Ligand SMILES: [Zn+2]
């Protein structure tokens with residue numbers, strides 16, 4: 001089993017656990033490979049809200065990203081320390097994407113030797129739709145069609161940028177959108193998904209299965225199973241799986257049932273090294 005979406009203490013919305021504590025827990029759980037994917041946000045207009053990282057017990061600025069030197073050192077230390085126990089540890093990032101941020105993101109991810117970069121849409125119009133407190137501020141001024149249109153336009157731009165190995169929690173708008181707009185939200189992908197999947201195939205962008213959906217009571221994973229089936233049919237070539245854990249008790253959570261369910265629709269998972277995917281033969 002693998003977990004390719006982990007927020008250690010570097011993420012300020014995560015519990016302050018060290019990478020080493022996560023590795024010890026990963027061994028206990030019998031995970032074979034993990035990838036840390038701490039948050040990095042890039043929208044200058046949200047600097048006061050988002051641009052902070054917990055590093056060495058202190059809250060430090062996210063940009064310029066000097067903390068990444070320490071992050072890579074920490075990961076290299078863990079990778080060396082746990083290799084003999086059979087645990088592979090990779091260095092990743094979850095980059096928050098919004099329209100117009102391509103250059104800012106590229107400037108950071110091209111400077112560091114990441115194994116894996118997730119691109120995620122958390123914000124529309126500089127408002128975090130992934131946040132319970134902020135999202136009503138975005139949804140209130142828009143009908144469901146407008147909100148879905150804006151989300152998928154942003155998502156398409158994220159894929160078109162070619163900057164990301166996979167798209168994270170592709171339909172995360174369901175988390176707070178469905179409680180706000182109702183069940184019709186669950187079908188909003190239908191008029192937009194084909195364009196996004198076509199772009200993913202064209203650009204070689206992969207797709208993440210994110211098991212935090214179960215914690216949010218939105219099914220077994222993001223994206224919904226119908227989207228996954230379409231992705232397989234279209235020929236999306238790489239899939240990863242991650243718990244999106246923000247505390248140690250969530251590490252690896254629901255990965256096993258998600259993998260079993262994904263296998264039934266023909267999905268094979270990949271791991272990454274220095275941004276190159278490799279198919280996992282057995283899971
Ligand atoms: Zn995310």
Ligand SMILES: [Zn+2]
Pocket residue numbers: 005007094244
């Ligand atoms: Zn995440």
